Each structure stands twice: as C-alpha cells, then as structure tokens.
Amino acid sequence: MTPRSVRDRRTPAGAPWVRTRLRTAPGTAWALGLLVLLTSFLAAAFPRAVERYENEGLRHDVAVADPGHSVLELTAPEPELQMLPAERAAAVREAALASVHDRARTLLPSLVVPGTAESAYGFRTGRPIAAPDRWLARPDLVDPQLTYSTLSALPDHATLRAGKWPATRGEVTEETPEVEGAVTEETAKALKARTGSVISVPTQSGKRLAVRITGIVAPKQPRSAYWSADPLLRTPALIPQPGLYPPRFYWTAAVLLPPDAGPALLATAGEPESFWQFVPDASRLTAPDVAELRSSIASLEGGPGLVRLRGVAGVNSSFTTDLDKILTGYESLRSAIGPVVTVAAVGIGAVAAVVLLMTVGLIGGRRRAELALLRARGGSLRGIGGRLFAETVVIAVPAAALGLLIAVPLFDRARLWPSVVGPAAVAALVCVALPLGSVLPHRKPQLPGAREDLMDARPSRRRTVAELTALVLAVGAVAGLRRRGTGSDGGSDLLVSAAPVLVGLIAALVLVRLLPLPLRLASRAVARRRGAVGFLSLARAGRGSAGGTLPLLALLLALTTAAFGGSVLAGVADARDRAAVHTIGADARISGVLDSVPLPGGLIQRVRKADGVRDVAAVQVVYGVPLPADPDGNNRMKNAAVLGVDPAAYARLAGTTGLGPFPADRLRAAGRTAVPVIVSPSVAAELGDRPRELTTAAGDLTVRVAGIVPRTAAVPDSDFLIVDAAALTRRQTSTLLVTGDSPDAKELRAAARDAGKGFSVGLRSEQREAFVDTPVQQGAWGIYAAAIVAGAGYALLAVLLSLLRTAPERTALLARLRTMGLPSRQGRRLLGLEALPQALLAAVGGVFVGWAAIALLAPGVDLVGLALSAGPGSTALDTAPLRADPWSLTLPALGVVVLTAAVAAVQARWAGRRGPNTELRAGDTR
Known part of the structure; x- marks a missing residue:
C-alpha cells in the first residue's frame, strides 16, 4: 500500500x-x-x-446608624468596696483600662472587629449629678444635671480652643479634693462656663469635689462615633422635667476629666462605672454574614462570649449593643x-x-x-x-x-x-x-x-x-x-x-x-x-x-x-x-419642643401671609392626658393627646390630607353640655357612649364621643381626642399645620427663626425625599x-x-x-x-x-x-x-x-x- x-x-x-x-x-x-x-x-x-445592593445596604445601615445603637459597649461597675483603696484606684486608671480594652477587642466578632481610632474607654458617672453652683445657666431655675467622664485619647479627637488640656497633679485618689476638667464649646456656651470656672460635685462623705475647668475644646470630627456614641460628651441637651405642664427645662451635659482622674469619681454618688466602646467595622460585611454575626452578638450578650469578656473585665461586667436590632431591621x-x-x-x-x-x-x-x-x-x-x-x-x-x-x-x-x-x-x-x-x-x-x-x-x-x-x-x-x-x-x-x-x-x-x-x-x-x-x-x-x-x-x-x-x-x-403626609400631617408643620411651647401670635400671622400658603390650622396639643376609669372603676393608666382645634379649619385640613376627615359641625361645642370629641378607635373603646370627665392642663372637660377616625394630622402616632378649642379654658397654639401649593420653605423657616429658639419647620416635600x-x-x-x-x-x-x-x-x-x-x-x-x-x-x-x-x-x-x-x-x-x-x-x-x-x-x-x-x-x- x-x-x-x-x-x-x-x-x-x-x-x-x-x-x-x-x-x-x-x-x-x-x-x-x-x-x-x-x-x-x-x-x-x-x-x-x-x-x-444587599451588601451595600447592610454596610450602609450599620455605618449610618446612630453610634449609640451600633457601638459595642462593655461596662463594669466600680471596683468592689472590699478591695483596698489603692487597688480600687489602680483599677480605674488609664493603664488598667487600656489593658482591658486591648484584650477585650480580641474577643469581639471577627466580622466587625474595629480599629482603635474611633474606639474609646474610660471611667464615668453612671447617672447625672445635680450641680448647685449659682453661676451655671438655669433656664427655668432648675439645677443642671452633669456627668463626669475620663476619656481616652482626647487630644487626638479634639482641638484646644481656650486654656490648657486638663491634667492630673500627682496621684489622684478618692480623697483628692480637686481635679481638672474640660468641656466642649457647645457645653461652655450653654452652661456659661469658661476657663477657671469651678464645679462643686457632692460626694458620699458630704464633702465637695471641685472640678476646675482648665480647657475648652472643639471636636475635630463632631459626627464621628467617638463623640456620637454618647452625644452629651459633645452637645448638651435641654430637657423638661417630667410630669409638669407647662414644662420646666434644665441642662444636662458632660465634663471631661484627664485619663488618670478616675479614682476621684469613686467618692461621688453618681454610680461610677468603667466603659469600653468599640465601633464596628462594616466594610467587610456581606448579607450571608448576618446570621453568624447575630449569633456572635447573642453569645456576647448572654452566652460563652460574655463569660470570656468577664474573664477580662470582671465578673460583674456586661456587654450591650443594639447592633443586633440593626441587623434584624435589615x-x-x-x-x-x-x-x-x-x-x-x-x-x-x-x-x-x-x-x-x-x-x-x-x-x-x-x-x-x-x-x-x-x-x-x-x-x-x-x-x-x-x-x-x-x-x-x-x-x-x-x-x-x-x-x-x-x-x-x-x-x-x-x-x-x-x-x-x-x-x-x-x-x-x-x-x-x-x-x-x-x-x-x-x-x-x-x-x-x-x-x-x-x-x-x-x-x-x-x-x-x-x-x-x-x-x-x-x-x-x-x-x-x-x-x-x-x-x-x-x-x-x-x-x-x-x-x-x-x-x-x-x-x-x-x-x-x-x-x-x-x-x-x-x-x-x-x-x-x-x-x-x-x-x-x-x-x-x-x-x-x-x-x-x-x-x-x-x-x-x-x-x-x-x-x-x-x-x-x-x-x-x-x-x-x-407616608410623608402622615408624618408631617400637612404640607408644612411648625411647632416647638415636644409640641408644648406656645407659638407667638406674630409667628402665626406671618405664616398665614407666606407665599404658597393656602390655609393654616392652629392646634393646641396636650400630651399625656389620663383617660378616666372604665364603668367598673378599673383604671388602666391609659393616656392620650388632647387636640384643641378650630373645627372648620381642622376639618378642611383633614379633608385635604385624607387623614381622618369628619364634618366640622360634629365637633362644635357651642350650646352643648358635653363637649363632642372626635377620637381614635382605642380611645373610643375606653370612653364608651356616656359623657366622661377629663382633667387636662388646658382645662377640665366633660366629653362625649361624636365620631371615630383611625388617624389624625396633628399626632399621627398617638391616641387622641379632637376637641373644639373654644371649650378649653387655657388656650394656646402649639402647632401650625400648613396646606398650600409648595409653601415657601425659606420664608417659613425665617419666620420660625425670628420668633425665637426651639421652633422647627417640617416640610412634606423634604420628608418625601428622605425615603429614597x-x-x-x-x-x-x-x-x-x-x-x-x-x-x-x-x-x-x-x-x-x-x-x-x-x-x-x-x-x-x-x-x-x-x-x-x-x-x-x-x-x-x-x-x-x-x-x-x-x-x-x-x-x-x-x-x-x-x-x-x-x-x-x-x-x-x-x-x-x-x-x-x-x-x-x-x-x-x-x-x-x-x-x-x-x-x-x-x-x-x-x-x-x-x-x-x-x-x-x-x-x-x-x-x-x-x-x-x-x-x-x-x-x-x-
């Protein structure tokens, strides 16, 4: 071949x-x-x-969450009284706290193990202490409530604006009569503090611990977790005393002490405690990691992880975080x-x-x-x-x-x-x-x-x-x-x-x-x-x-x-x-703190004349009104909000927004022995069909249910009674609900700003944009x-x-x-x-x-x-x-x-x- x-x-x-x-x-x-x-x-x-987008959403939720919720915090009460005074003092100084911080960090979940830049630790009073010094600001003649805290690496996160950095003079113990401290610019402005001011802190022995303000500082990154995990460290708060109407406000703020001044706080009655705050790092988190991370957090809060942390920070230490709630919401x-x-x-x-x-x-x-x-x-x-x-x-x-x-x-x-x-x-x-x-x-x-x-x-x-x-x-x-x-x-x-x-x-x-x-x-x-x-x-x-x-x-x-x-x-x-309409209640909403501050008459008139405003409903909001006991005499301590309104204006608002519309004639109180009220379903179940007596800060009323609506504009998230304002003996306007074609936001905010401090303006259009x-x-x-x-x-x-x-x-x-x-x-x-x-x-x-x-x-x-x-x-x-x-x-x-x-x-x-x-x-x- x-x-x-x-x-x-x-x-x-x-x-x-x-x-x-x-x-x-x-x-x-x-x-x-x-x-x-x-x-x-x-x-x-x-x-x-x-x-x-699931991974980005998870990281976004953790990153933008309030640091007070996302931070991983380990706390331990003050050292036991059976210990020697020198041992108690040494346990709350900088060296001991830093050692616990480094060891505890290694026991946290590896998925969110944080760096050290944003973390903080120190020794602080667990509850505020009233400051009796007369030079402190008192808006309603109420003593301010102050907390005292040592804070690690303060010079790295703040800039000195006046005075000098606080420092310890010698070895600080429980018997030390005076220590140095610092406050932020916002705190100094609110409390009228300046360098050289002295705050007297009551102690358990009856003596006074003097805290001398030597420095006024400004945070380098005010919104960072270092300052925002406890917002009082940066910004004071004006809060009302509970159970009073009209409310009386007082300041609450924080004073920052040098790292080794912690032993001085052992003598106070402020329930001092050690704390270690770790900011989670979500840059490597993915959606499949959520189940494992939640399990790790549960272990740290009440499982084997907590046992390991207590081996480092003490047998009475506790671990708290709301990061698991953030993960649940996600x-x-x-x-x-x-x-x-x-x-x-x-x-x-x-x-x-x-x-x-x-x-x-x-x-x-x-x-x-x-x-x-x-x-x-x-x-x-x-x-x-x-x-x-x-x-x-x-x-x-x-x-x-x-x-x-x-x-x-x-x-x-x-x-x-x-x-x-x-x-x-x-x-x-x-x-x-x-x-x-x-x-x-x-x-x-x-x-x-x-x-x-x-x-x-x-x-x-x-x-x-x-x-x-x-x-x-x-x-x-x-x-x-x-x-x-x-x-x-x-x-x-x-x-x-x-x-x-x-x-x-x-x-x-x-x-x-x-x-x-x-x-x-x-x-x-x-x-x-x-x-x-x-x-x-x-x-x-x-x-x-x-x-x-x-x-x-x-x-x-x-x-x-x-x-x-x-x-x-x-x-x-x-x-x-x-949702935007339900949250704001109208196209625009103007009110004071907690809807309880009276609005000046000039503000109301100026708002009515603003561009784009078609109608204004003036509302008096009274929260926390106790409902009467049921016919059998059982008092279940249920509260509701009473809304004093002009029936015609508020009925037009309800019809425009679709939030609980009702006929205006049904609400008019003239010539009636029992004042008709429009109520939420749960309040209707409490009041029944008979006339009932109510005691409110705006006056005593005898009311009868005239209508039921599931929701109303003034208080979207509360049980309510809508009443004719003419029936109230102590009348005032605390909220304005504005309707119109694109009300002028700049003009409304200028009117609120000129009327005084504490008045806020909410716009439906801005609330609408917040959902995207x-x-x-x-x-x-x-x-x-x-x-x-x-x-x-x-x-x-x-x-x-x-x-x-x-x-x-x-x-x-x-x-x-x-x-x-x-x-x-x-x-x-x-x-x-x-x-x-x-x-x-x-x-x-x-x-x-x-x-x-x-x-x-x-x-x-x-x-x-x-x-x-x-x-x-x-x-x-x-x-x-x-x-x-x-x-x-x-x-x-x-x-x-x-x-x-x-x-x-x-x-x-x-x-x-x-x-x-x-x-x-x-x-x-x-």
Missing part, C-alpha cells in the same frame, strides 16, 4: 458539518449568539446586582423586598425563555425543508439531532460564557456561583430546544404545503391536559400569594413568585382558543362588503398556524411584567407620598426599572420574530397579488391589517391580564418594605398595597400595536420594491 493511498483513506470525504453550516448561514449564527449573549448577561447580572427589610424583586425576575426570565424558544423555532422552521430532505435520504433522528446539537453548542456556549464574563466585572465583590447558574440554564435551554424542536416534527412524513389553520384547528387531548395542569398551578400560585403574601412572615418560593407568569400563561392559552370566534364573525361581516383587502387580511389571519401560542405568550408575559413592575413603582411612589436613600431600596427600584426596560426589549423582539416567521409567505402573497393587479397601497394595507388581529389581541389581552394579575395578587403584595426605609416616617404606614397604574397598563399595549403596524408597513414597502420575478419561483409552496 503506497503512502498516497494511506493519505487518501485518512482524508475526510467532505467538509465538517458544523463549519459548513456556520459558513452557510453566518447571519443566523450571529443573531442567535447575540441573543444568547444578552440573555446570559442579564441572567448573570441579576444575582450579582441583588447581592451587591433582615426584615431584605425579606420584605426580596420576594417582590423575585416576582419581577421570574417574569422577565419567563419572557426571555419564551423569546429564546421563538428564536429557535424560527430557525428550525426556516430549515424544515433541509431537514426533511436529510430525513428522506435516510438520516436518523438521532444523527440529525446530534449534528444540530453540535452546531448549536458551538454558538450558545461561547456566547453564554462571554455574557458571564461581561457581567462579572460590572458587579464586582459578589459570589461567582449564583451568576453561573443563569447563563448555564440559558445555554442548556437553547442547546436542547433547537435540536428537539427541529427534529420532532420529522418523526412522521409530512405532505408538502400541508398546514393547520387557526380557525379549523382542534386542540388535542394532550394539549388540553397540559393547559388544565397550568391552570391548576396558576390558581394555586395566586391563592398562595394572596394567603401568604410577600412579607417576611409569608416567605417566598418559585411557585408563588411565578404567579404573574402563570396568569399570563393561562390568559395566552385562553385567548388562543377564543381567537377563532371573533375572526369568524369578522370574516362573515367583511365578506359581504366590497373590496378584497379586508376579507383577505382576515382570511390570512385565520389561516395562521394554530401553534402560534408562543408569540402571544411572549407579548402577554412582557406586558404583564411591565404592568406589574410599573404598578410596583407607582405604588412605591404613592406609599412614600402618603437606602441602598437596598435603590437597588430594588433599579432592578424593577431594568425589568421594565428588558421586558419592553423582549416584547419588541417577540413582535419582530413573530413577523419574521411569516415574512417569506406574506412577501410571496403580495407578489402574487401584484401580478393580479393589486395596487401597492392596498398591498401595504393588506399586510398591515393581517398583522393587526394578533397585535390587538395581545394589546387588549395584555391590558386585561395585567389588570387581573394586579387585582388578584394585590392582597398578597405589601410594598412598605420597598417604599419606606428604617428612619423617621418608616412606621407611618401599616400597609402599602399594590394598585394598578393606568399608564403602565396602556402605554406598553399601545406600543405593541404601533410597533406591529410599523414593522408591517416597513416590510410591505420593502417587499413592494422587489419585482414579482424575484419572489415567485416554480414549485414554491409558499
């Missing part, structure tokens, strides 16, 4: 199948690869985007938002899957004649399917991998494995669907030109069983979502999240079954009229394939997803608007917006694929009709009218299905977690139900009709420019 003959035997008989096919139809290969690439990118980006928000986002993800995923199936169906349909020829020449189904699988793998797998590679760097710092699942599923769907969908129709021989008309088709038993199964699943999903909801208690699963998709699927199947009926009726009506265009268009629409469920399903799912997503966004915006700062909510909002855009894109693609599937047949029909004398204008009308029935069906069905899906699912979807963050106003709404948004329902549906008409017109114009000889060939069965 010669070498030449050996080479001939090893040489393949023909070119490889895959390479030949890709070279023969490169456009189809590129189009399929691009679609797989885009879908794989979205499938990979979704879990990474969700994980990123998990609640995440649990509330997650299922709602999953609904959008499942919807857009279903649309993408249907479009992929439509694409592979279009490719398989275009190759039907080729595969029939291979089958006629002896090709097996397995062999043909294997070749199709090989050429599909070459396109789909690299495209899916490229989509994954593009998504990974765009959403960094997220786990990789959840992102791999989506692209792998996309590639698997395409690689399996294209061979199966192309090969299965060739199991039996088919006659050339045979078709199954839509109006004459009779669904098979298998199809009926499949449709009934889908119906059962849809009913179960909707019922489960309505019963369980999407909140954290209800949880979520794939079936519940797929409820909108299943509703769209059932609607598509029903519409496909019902479509022949209107087509038959329309055909009979048009058949008697002159002109062939209308009859031919309806006849052509009726002779479409009975298997055209996929295009309609894609459009319905896209429209339903767009309607659901748009309604979610509209519901979020509406919930935030209502949480990264979790912003991320979920962005995902929903992206889902709407992606749904619109896939809907566009579905329309194009649906028209491309029948484009060759319609082009040939137009060419034949042109040879028969049909004008070009009527030919374009024919193609447009032929495409409109299914587009109109999808549009009308999409509006109806979207509305029905929202109506069915609304009881189970609560948007409070998505709309409101854990801040002021977050509890203003108990629920935020989903509601149908008209724009989200109608605009996408109209877009489908317009797009279909535009594509049909473009196709008709393009086909009209080509001659009939180009389209019509002998033997063509189109």
Whole structure:
C-alpha cells in the first residue's frame, strides 16, 4: 500500500458539518449568539446586582446608624468596696483600662472587629449629678444635671480652643479634693462656663469635689462615633422635667476629666462605672454574614462570649449593643423586598425563555425543508439531532460564557456561583430546544404545503391536559400569594413568585382558543362588503398556524411584567407620598419642643401671609392626658393627646390630607353640655357612649364621643381626642399645620427663626425625599426599572420574530397579488391589517391580564418594605398595597400595536420594491 493511498483513506470525504453550516448561514449564527449573549448577561447580572445592593445596604445601615445603637459597649461597675483603696484606684486608671480594652477587642466578632481610632474607654458617672453652683445657666431655675467622664485619647479627637488640656497633679485618689476638667464649646456656651470656672460635685462623705475647668475644646470630627456614641460628651441637651405642664427645662451635659482622674469619681454618688466602646467595622460585611454575626452578638450578650469578656473585665461586667436590632431591621427589610424583586425576575426570565424558544423555532422552521430532505435520504433522528446539537453548542456556549464574563466585572465583590447558574440554564435551554424542536416534527412524513389553520384547528387531548395542569398551578400560585403574601412572615418560593407568569400563561392559552370566534364573525361581516383587502387580511389571519401560542405568550408575559413592575413603582411612589403626609400631617408643620411651647401670635400671622400658603390650622396639643376609669372603676393608666382645634379649619385640613376627615359641625361645642370629641378607635373603646370627665392642663372637660377616625394630622402616632378649642379654658397654639401649593420653605423657616429658639419647620416635600436613600431600596427600584426596560426589549423582539416567521409567505402573497393587479397601497394595507388581529389581541389581552394579575395578587403584595426605609416616617404606614397604574397598563399595549403596524408597513414597502420575478419561483409552496 503506497503512502498516497494511506493519505487518501485518512482524508475526510467532505467538509465538517458544523463549519459548513456556520459558513452557510453566518447571519443566523450571529443573531442567535447575540441573543444568547444578552440573555446570559442579564441572567448573570441579576444575582450579582441583588447581592451587591444587599451588601451595600447592610454596610450602609450599620455605618449610618446612630453610634449609640451600633457601638459595642462593655461596662463594669466600680471596683468592689472590699478591695483596698489603692487597688480600687489602680483599677480605674488609664493603664488598667487600656489593658482591658486591648484584650477585650480580641474577643469581639471577627466580622466587625474595629480599629482603635474611633474606639474609646474610660471611667464615668453612671447617672447625672445635680450641680448647685449659682453661676451655671438655669433656664427655668432648675439645677443642671452633669456627668463626669475620663476619656481616652482626647487630644487626638479634639482641638484646644481656650486654656490648657486638663491634667492630673500627682496621684489622684478618692480623697483628692480637686481635679481638672474640660468641656466642649457647645457645653461652655450653654452652661456659661469658661476657663477657671469651678464645679462643686457632692460626694458620699458630704464633702465637695471641685472640678476646675482648665480647657475648652472643639471636636475635630463632631459626627464621628467617638463623640456620637454618647452625644452629651459633645452637645448638651435641654430637657423638661417630667410630669409638669407647662414644662420646666434644665441642662444636662458632660465634663471631661484627664485619663488618670478616675479614682476621684469613686467618692461621688453618681454610680461610677468603667466603659469600653468599640465601633464596628462594616466594610467587610456581606448579607450571608448576618446570621453568624447575630449569633456572635447573642453569645456576647448572654452566652460563652460574655463569660470570656468577664474573664477580662470582671465578673460583674456586661456587654450591650443594639447592633443586633440593626441587623434584624435589615433582615426584615431584605425579606420584605426580596420576594417582590423575585416576582419581577421570574417574569422577565419567563419572557426571555419564551423569546429564546421563538428564536429557535424560527430557525428550525426556516430549515424544515433541509431537514426533511436529510430525513428522506435516510438520516436518523438521532444523527440529525446530534449534528444540530453540535452546531448549536458551538454558538450558545461561547456566547453564554462571554455574557458571564461581561457581567462579572460590572458587579464586582459578589459570589461567582449564583451568576453561573443563569447563563448555564440559558445555554442548556437553547442547546436542547433547537435540536428537539427541529427534529420532532420529522418523526412522521409530512405532505408538502400541508398546514393547520387557526380557525379549523382542534386542540388535542394532550394539549388540553397540559393547559388544565397550568391552570391548576396558576390558581394555586395566586391563592398562595394572596394567603401568604410577600412579607417576611409569608416567605417566598418559585411557585408563588411565578404567579404573574402563570396568569399570563393561562390568559395566552385562553385567548388562543377564543381567537377563532371573533375572526369568524369578522370574516362573515367583511365578506359581504366590497373590496378584497379586508376579507383577505382576515382570511390570512385565520389561516395562521394554530401553534402560534408562543408569540402571544411572549407579548402577554412582557406586558404583564411591565404592568406589574410599573404598578410596583407607582405604588412605591404613592406609599412614600402618603407616608410623608402622615408624618408631617400637612404640607408644612411648625411647632416647638415636644409640641408644648406656645407659638407667638406674630409667628402665626406671618405664616398665614407666606407665599404658597393656602390655609393654616392652629392646634393646641396636650400630651399625656389620663383617660378616666372604665364603668367598673378599673383604671388602666391609659393616656392620650388632647387636640384643641378650630373645627372648620381642622376639618378642611383633614379633608385635604385624607387623614381622618369628619364634618366640622360634629365637633362644635357651642350650646352643648358635653363637649363632642372626635377620637381614635382605642380611645373610643375606653370612653364608651356616656359623657366622661377629663382633667387636662388646658382645662377640665366633660366629653362625649361624636365620631371615630383611625388617624389624625396633628399626632399621627398617638391616641387622641379632637376637641373644639373654644371649650378649653387655657388656650394656646402649639402647632401650625400648613396646606398650600409648595409653601415657601425659606420664608417659613425665617419666620420660625425670628420668633425665637426651639421652633422647627417640617416640610412634606423634604420628608418625601428622605425615603429614597437606602441602598437596598435603590437597588430594588433599579432592578424593577431594568425589568421594565428588558421586558419592553423582549416584547419588541417577540413582535419582530413573530413577523419574521411569516415574512417569506406574506412577501410571496403580495407578489402574487401584484401580478393580479393589486395596487401597492392596498398591498401595504393588506399586510398591515393581517398583522393587526394578533397585535390587538395581545394589546387588549395584555391590558386585561395585567389588570387581573394586579387585582388578584394585590392582597398578597405589601410594598412598605420597598417604599419606606428604617428612619423617621418608616412606621407611618401599616400597609402599602399594590394598585394598578393606568399608564403602565396602556402605554406598553399601545406600543405593541404601533410597533406591529410599523414593522408591517416597513416590510410591505420593502417587499413592494422587489419585482414579482424575484419572489415567485416554480414549485414554491409558499
């Protein structure tokens, strides 16, 4: 055997199948690869985007939380009295406290182990001590209450403004008569302190400890955790004495001592204690770490972790933090938002899957004649399917991998494995669907030109069983979502999240079954009229394939997803608007401290004249009014707020805001023995139907319930009684509720500032803006917006694929009709009218299905977690139900009709420019 003959035997008989096919139809290969690439990118980006905004939200919640809540604090009471005085003093000096700080830091959770820059430790009085010195400021002749604290590394966190840094002179003990101290600029201004001032501190022995102010300091970073863990260290507070009306205010503030002056505080009656504050570092926290971190905190608060800390700080030490509450709030928000986002993800995923199936169906349909020829020449189904699988793998797998590679760097710092699942599923769907969908129709021989008309088709038993199964699943999903909801208690699963998709699927199947009926009726009506265009268009629409469920399903799912997503966004915006109104009570609110300081008459008049102010309701708020005992004499110590109002003005306010509207005449007290009151439901249950007597700081009243409203504008978070101000003996205005078209905020604040200190202005518009700062909510909002855009894109693609599937047949029909004398204008009308029935069906069905899906699912979807963050106003709404948004329902549906008409017109114009000889060939069965 010669070498030449050996080479001939090893040489393949023909070119490889895959390479030949890709070279023969490169456009189809590129189009399929691009679609797989885009879908794989979205499938990979979704879990990474969700994980990123969840991680950012967690870090944000910990970082922006009040340091008084997020700080990890270890405290220990003063050393035991049985110890020697020298040992007691040594235990609270700088060296001992620093040693405990370093050792305790190593026992904290590694997930949030803090640095040392923001941490602080020292020795302080556990409760404030009254300062009797006459030079201290006394707004209402009440002694200020001061705390005393040694604070580590004070020169590193403050700047000396006057005097010198406090220091210890010799060794400080319990018997030391005088120590040095410092105060911040704000404290010095409030207390009228200056360098050289002396504060006398009572001691348990009856002597006085003198604290001489030697320095006035200013924090370098006032909002840092070092100063904000205990705000009194930085800023004094003016607080009212409890149980007094009108209230009497006094100052409470902190005095900072040098680190080794702690032993002097052992002699005071201020219950001194050692403290170590650690600021958590959330820069490495991720959402999956929350469970482990909460477990670690629980161990430190009352488990093995606390035992280890007590081995370092003492057997009576305790560990406290509200970081676990921050984590609980984050998990609640995440649990509330997650299922709602999953609904959008499942919807857009279903649309993408249907479009992929439509694409592979279009490719398989275009190759039907080729595969029939291979089958006629002896090709097996397995062999043909294997070749199709090989050429599909070459396109789909690299495209899916490229989509994954593009998504990974765009959403960094997220786990990789959840992102791999989506692209792998996309590639698997395409690689399996294209061979199966192309090969299965060739199991039996088919006659050339045979078709199954839509109006004459009779669904098979298998199809009926499949449709009934889908119906059962849809009913179960909707019922489960309505019963369980999407909140954290209800949880979520794939079936519940797929409820909108299943509703769209059932609607598509029903519409496909019902479509022949209107087509038959329309055909009979048009058949008697002159002109062939209308009859031919309806006849052509009726002779479409009975298997055209996929295009309609894609459009319905896209429209339903767009309607659901748009309604979610509209519901979020509406919930935030209502929460802002509930929190402020009007368009603007002006009040003093605790709504108890009388407002000057000049302020009221100036507010009424401000730009943009339409109406002003003056309200007198009296908190803490005890309700009378029940008829059996049981006093349950329930309190409520009494609101003295002008009935007409307050009724207009309630009607404008929708917060407990009531008729003004029902509240007027003139000529009545018992004053009528509008009350909250719980107060109504306490007062009953009989007249009851109330004792308030504004006067004694005999009241009778005249109406019940669930909420009112002046006190949104309290039980209340609304009474005519004319019935009060001691009248004053403590709150102004302003309504109008964009009241001038600068003018209102200037009026409040000129009226005196302590008056604040709250605006509904500013409160509305405060609900959009949480990264979790912003991320979920962005995902929903992206889902709407992606749904619109896939809907566009579905329309194009649906028209491309029948484009060759319609082009040939137009060419034949042109040879028969049909004008070009009527030919374009024919193609447009032929495409409109299914587009109109999808549009009308999409509006109806979207509305029905929202109506069915609304009881189970609560948007409070998505709309409101854990801040002021977050509890203003108990629920935020989903509601149908008209724009989200109608605009996408109209877009489908317009797009279909535009594509049909473009196709008709393009086909009209080509001659009939180009389209019509002998033997063509189109």
